Amino acid sequence: MNMKKHDKMKLEIESKSINEGFTRAAVAAFAARLDPSIEELGDIKTAVSEAVTNCIVHAYPDTIGSIQITCRVFEDYIEIKVRDYGRGIADVARAREPMYTTGGADRSGMGFTVMESFMDELRVRSKEGVGTTVTMTKRVKPRK
Amino acid sequence: MDYRIDETTATISISGELDHHSLRETSLEVNRIIDTYLPKTLVLDMAGVRFMDSSGLALVIGGSRKMSELNGRVIVKNVPPQPMKVLNAAGVSRFVTIETTGKVV
Numbered sequence: 001m002n003m004k005k006h007d008k009m010k011l012e013i014e015s016k017s018i019n020e021g022f023t024r025a026a027v028a029a030f031a032a033r034l035d036p037s038i039e040e041l042g043d044i045k046t047a048v049s050e051a052v053t054n055c056i057v058h059a060y061p062d063t064i065g066s067i068q069i070t071c072r073v074f075e076d077y078i079e080i081k082v083r084d085y086g087r088g089i090a091d092v093a094r095a096r097e098p099m100y101t102t103g104g105a106d107r108s109g110m111g112f113t114v115m116e117s118f119m120d121e122l123r124v125r126s127k128e129g130v131g132t133t134v135t136m137t138k139r140v141k142p143r144k
Numbered sequence: 145m146d147y148r149i150d151e152t153t154a155t156i157s158i159s160g161e162l163d164h165h166s167l168r169e170t171s172l173e174v175n176r177i178i179d180t181y182l183p184k185t186l187v188l189d190m191a192g193v194r195f196m197d198s199s200g201l202a203l204v205i206g207g208s209r210k211m212s213e214l215n216g217r218v219i220v221k222n223v224p225p226q227p228m229k230v231l232n233a234a235g236v237s238r239f240v241t242i243e244t245t246g247k248v249v
Binding site: 017018020021024038039042043045046049050053056057098105106107108110111113114117118 | 161163164165167168171195196197198199201202205206225226229230233234
């Protein structure tokens, strides 16, 4: 991977579900400069949607809080950081297991699994009562 | 969302972006159709889905659970590439029939 940083974008939203679509569209528009394929762009949008939805559903279950999305583009990859100041995750390893959810029948428990399989790297840092930061990177293959 | 009933089959055409924001309304409507018509086969036609995340999985899995309680089944068809990738990441084809243009996966 070429680590030379090219640009950065930071977005702050409130944890309202209407912002899910807005955020993935904004990140996709920013990622467009890497000239991703339709599939790569779909992967990025899906992962962002999962991360932001997690904040809305789990970090701030009964309140509206702040979510910060920071994107950095490098020569051939994008790094996306999604940060909240919510409830935190008690057991990150457990939360990352497929089909595990505390969200009830409306949630599939596949959010982290989808992020993992669609991105190249996924890191989750969380502290109960302080918040969670999800950092993911995706390599965008140069096209001829 | 449109639907049609042919004898014991309910076909629901889902369109737009299927995420956590849109899920509640879609899921209520799918459940209402199942409860009203008690179909043997529920077909979810995904041709119009422009985007889907794991919220869509909850819809498909929930529909499949509800249909199996009625001894029925779910067929998911006309799935565009992005939603298909999400379905595959979750291994949904293990418990739901996914049809791609005429052939069953």
